[in-house]
Amino acid sequence: MSDENIMNQGNSEEISAGIKIVEEKGIGYTLTVEREDLFKAASALKEAGFDLFLFVSGIDYPESIKLTYRVYSSKRQNKLAVMLKTEVPKSDPTVDSLVPLWSAANWHERETYDLYGVIFKGHPDLRRIFLPQDWVGYPLRKDYSDDHMTVMDDGKKDKDKAAAKDKPAAAAPKESAEKQDAPEQPSDIADANEVSTNGSDKNE
Amino acid sequence: MGLIKMSKLEEMKISNHNLSELEKDLALNGEVESTEDIVTEELAIHFGPQHPSAHGVFHAIFHVKGEVVTKIEPDIGYLHRCFEKIAENRTYTQFIPYTDRMDYVASMTNNWAYCMAVEKLAGIEVPERAEHIRVIVGELQRIASHLVFLSTAGSEAGALTPFVYFFDEREGILTLYEKICGARLTYNYIRIGGVRADAPEGWLDDTLAFVTRLKKRMYDYDRLVLGNYIFKKRFIGVAPFSAEQALDWGLTGPPLRSTGVSYDVRRSDPYSVYPRLEFDVVVKYKGDNYDRACIRSDEIKQSIRIIEQAIEQIPEGPVKADGIAKVFKPAAGEGYGHVESPKGDLGFYVVSDGTTKPYRVKIQGPSFGNLQALPAMSEGTYIGDVVLTLGTLDPVFGEVDR
Amino acid sequence: MAGRISNFIDAWKSIVIGHSVTAKKLREPRSTFFYPYEPPKLEERYRGAPMLVRIAGETDEKEGACTACGLCAKACPVNCITVERNKDKEAPLKAAVWNLDLTRCMICGLCAETCPQGALKMSHDFENAVYVKDKLIYDMERVLRRPVMVKAAEPGSEE
Numbered sequence: 161m162s163d164e165n166i167m168n169q170g171n172s173e174e175i176s177a178g179i180k181i182v183e184e185k186g187i188g189y190t191l192t193v194e195r196e197d198l199f200k201a202a203s204a205l206k207e208a209g210f211d212l213f214l215f216v217s218g219i220d221y222p223e224s225i226k227l228t229y230r231v232y233s234s235k236r237q238n239k240l241a242v243m244l245k246t247e248v249p250k251s252d253p254t255v256d257s258l259v260p261l262w263s264a265a266n267w268h269e270r271e272t273y274d275l276y277g278v279i280f281k282g283h284p285d286l287r288r289i290f291l292p293q294d295w296v297g298y299p300l301r302k303d304y305s306d307d308h309m310t311v312m313d314d315g316k317k318d319k320d321k322a323a324a325k326d327k328p329a330a331a332a333p334k335e336s337a338e339k340q341d342a343p344e345q346p347s348d349i350a351d352a353n354e355v356s357t358n359g360s361d362k363n364e
Numbered sequence: 365m366g367l368i369k370m371s372k373l374e375e376m377k378i379s380n381h382n383l384s385e386l387e388k389d390l391a392l393n394g395e396v397e398s399t400e401d402i403v404t405e406e407l408a409i410h411f412g413p414q415h416p417s418a419h420g421v422f423h424a425i426f427h428v429k430g431e432v433v434t435k436i437e438p439d440i441g442y443l444h445r446c447f448e449k450i451a452e453n454r455t456y457t458q459f460i461p462y463t464d465r466m467d468y469v470a471s472m473t474n475n476w477a478y479c480m481a482v483e484k485l486a487g488i489e490v491p492e493r494a495e496h497i498r499v500i501v502g503e504l505q506r507i508a509s510h511l512v513f514l515s516t517a518g519s520e521a522g523a524l525t526p527f528v529y530f531f532d533e534r535e536g537i538l539t540l541y542e543k544i545c546g547a548r549l550t551y552n553y554i555r556i557g558g559v560r561a562d563a564p565e566g567w568l569d570d571t572l573a574f575v576t577r578l579k580k581r582m583y584d585y586d587r588l589v590l591g592n593y594i595f596k597k598r599f600i601g602v603a604p605f606s607a608e609q610a611l612d613w614g615l616t617g618p619p620l621r622s623t624g625v626s627y628d629v630r631r632s633d634p635y636s637v638y639p640r641l642e643f644d645v646v647v648k649y650k651g652d653n654y655d656r657a658c659i660r661s662d663e664i665k666q667s668i669r670i671i672e673q674a675i676e677q678i679p680e681g682p683v684k685a686d687g688i689a690k691v692f693k694p695a696a697g698e699g700y701g702h703v704e705s706p707k708g709d710l711g712f713y714v715v716s717d718g719t720t721k722p723y724r725v726k727i728q729g730p731s732f733g734n735l736q737a738l739p740a741m742s743e744g745t746y747i748g749d750v751v752l753t754l755g756t757l758d759p760v761f762g763e764v765d766r
Numbered sequence: 767m768a769g770r771i772s773n774f775i776d777a778w779k780s781i782v783i784g785h786s787v788t789a790k791k792l793r794e795p796r797s798t799f800f801y802p803y804e805p806p807k808l809e810e811r812y813r814g815a816p817m818l819v820r821i822a823g824e825t826d827e828k829e830g831a832c833t834a835c836g837l838c839a840k841a842c843p844v845n846c847i848t849v850e851r852n853k854d855k856e857a858p859l860k861a862a863v864w865n866l867d868l869t870r871c872m873i874c875g876l877c878a879e880t881c882p883q884g885a886l887k888m889s890h891d892f893e894n895a896v897y898v899k900d901k902l903i904y905d906m907e908r909v910l911r912r913p914v915m916v917k918a919a920e921p922g923s924e925e
């Protein structure tokens with residue numbers, strides 16, 4: 161575990177051998193693991209009484225996607241909730257699915273797959289959940305661009321941009337900030353296709 | 365009454381319904397002599413997206429065999445607006461009005477959860493008076509949301525009159541909200557470090573008068589809806605869930621508490637001034653539709669208790685923390701804030717990179733988690749009961765899809 | 767048989783309770799109103815479409831207290847306000863262009879909260895339906911012409 165050598169940083173507790181939760185400012189108890197150890201750490205948490213899965217969230221960084229899980233315990237007396245953190249590289253965004261431990265992880269992992277493109281190995285039904293199955297790209301990645309989509313444009317956008325240039329006091333158009341980023345990497349699209357053909361069943 | 369092949373039914377192990385009684389009834393009416401020669405095929409029925417009982421835009425495929433649902437495939441995303449992406453392109457304050465549009469039946473708690481997450485991130489202390497006002501408006505919101513639940517649950521079971529009464533009561537809350545923040549649905553009232561404006565003169569008295577009146581009326585409403593013969597027949601014993609199942613499927617809020625797990629954020633992870641207020645976490649044990657409905661009525665009574673105490677204790681003072689710059693720029697870090705919204709555990713996870721805009725906002729919507737359990741909960745029940753089960757989970761699709 | 771009798775009694779009890787509650791409700795004052803014929807009672811803080819407040823005492827002039835600082839445009843989450851300062855350096859600070867795109871406005875009130883002059887308020891105007899969308903893009907004159915229902919307050923005291 162990566163946090164073995166962390167000295168007593170605020171409040172902490174050893175859940176089981178080598179798995180120690182540490183209090184972090186703003187978010188409470190945290191456990192940071194390598195992605196290979198994720199399933200093992202999660203099993204240890206489950207055994208320690210953390211039986212309610214609350215969410216999984218991706219955070220997009222230039223090189224990697226950080227995943228944050230939150231689990232809650234209905235049985236323990238104190239230190240009731242833990243943020244379980246791990247990191248996957250963007251070149252190979254795969255991680256073990258936690259559905260075998262908590263059924264609740266099902267939709268949450270589908271959501272993270274849909275919006276971040278993280279592939280959860282062992283997930284029973286990894287399909288997009290919010291967006292249509294044929295959607296291209298992962299919208300919550302910072303480099304996502306929807307230029308490939310047809311946009312109705314009556315010249316309004318250009319006018320906004322011109323107006324913003326004239327007077328810096330007015331707000332910069334926020335829509336343009338979303339669009340100026342680099343286009344989607346082809347490797348991600350390939351990933352998406354591969355998974356959606358594997359994971360989806362006949363009815364979409 | 366659709367006729368079903370009885371042996372098949374037994375195979376499907378429908379524990380929720382008293383089959384022998386049904387069989388007796390059918391035999392009594394002379395409708396069925398031998399159930400062996402009735403054969404049904406499995407049908408796939410599309411439910412929604414625009415169905416009045418779907419509580420929004422929910423699409424599901426029900427696989428039915430006779431009247432019994434064997435499989436449900438939910439399909440969500442019709443109201444997806446990707447607020448999490450929008451948040452990354454708005455300043456911290458600018459995102460508050462968007463949270464209103466998630467769970468639009470309970471906007472106030474959404475505002476609150478988001479502001480709490482940002483306050484945790486930036487380490488802001490909220491003044492006492494503001495905390496009390498937040499508790500009052502938050503509990504009013506719980507009452508309003510549960511009133512909507514009771515009215516829709518009643519109307520789904522065929523009782524249309526209570527619908528009007530509950531909406532009339534809710535109107536009182538909306539008027540109170542209009543007085544304090546100027547809007548009736550999308551409040552945008554709670555601010556980072558406090559609330560937008562102090563309660564106007566006389567507002568607290570009006571609120572007290574309202575809850576006192578509602579307390580008296582709740583007795584009537586309970587008898588009218590929850591005590592009703594048809595309502596009981598439709599709800600008792602349908603789609604029961606055990607505590608293990610509920611935890612496994614990640615239920616929160618009233619559906620989880622109806623199975624005997626006492627998980628209420630107000631007590632499990634106390635925030636605001638709740639530790640100082642006296643109230644009970646309502647817990648039921650059967651976990652069926654009726655418990656899920658009753659728990660909300662009981663929570664209304666607890667909320668009334670909380671409001672009374674909060675109004676009694678409210679101190680004078682500022683309603684907004686000092687020293688929050690116009691251009692709000694928290695240091696890089698993370699914050700997680702969650703409140704017990706009427707639907708369950710509503711959390712916001714905010715990551716900052718030190719600029720004026722959040723780097724990431726994750727919304728943990730309780731409706732999303734609760735809706736997930738619908739297939740597990742209602743496979744094996746009658747198709748007419750699926751709508752009730754969906755109703756008792758009380759999802760709001762603005763929050764499911766976000 | 768006993769079950770049937772108790773069912774029968776339960777059912778009738780529900781009906782009696784239902785009727786008694788309805789009878790109680792009948793004696794209460796009605797809580798609806800006939801909207802287009804009866805004006806709705808709006809509370810003082812009600813948020814309608816944003817509007818510019820005229821300078822007190824100059825009601826005949828189509829002029830507001832706005833100094834074209836542009837803070838409202840910055841505060842708006844959906845960018846629906848466009849403010850341009852007049853070009854003349856000598857003249858008092860006034861907005862040359864002040865447009866409000868009501869098709870996008872979500873009546874959140876953040877702009878009015880930000881305005882340091884107290885020049886921008888949320889009006890009580892909620893009947894904004896039009897036949898042509900273009901009419902929802904208000905220029906300064908249109909915004910100033912809104913019925914003034916809020917008194918002009920001290921600068922920066924939008925509460």
Ligand code: SF4
Binds near residue numbers: 842843844846871
């Ligand atoms: S009310 Fe809100 S959306 Fe409308 S102009 Fe003001 S800030 Fe913009």
Ligand code: SF4
Binds near residue numbers: 832833881884
């Ligand atoms: S903030 Fe007030 S003074 Fe500044 S441009 Fe807007 S309306 Fe005018």
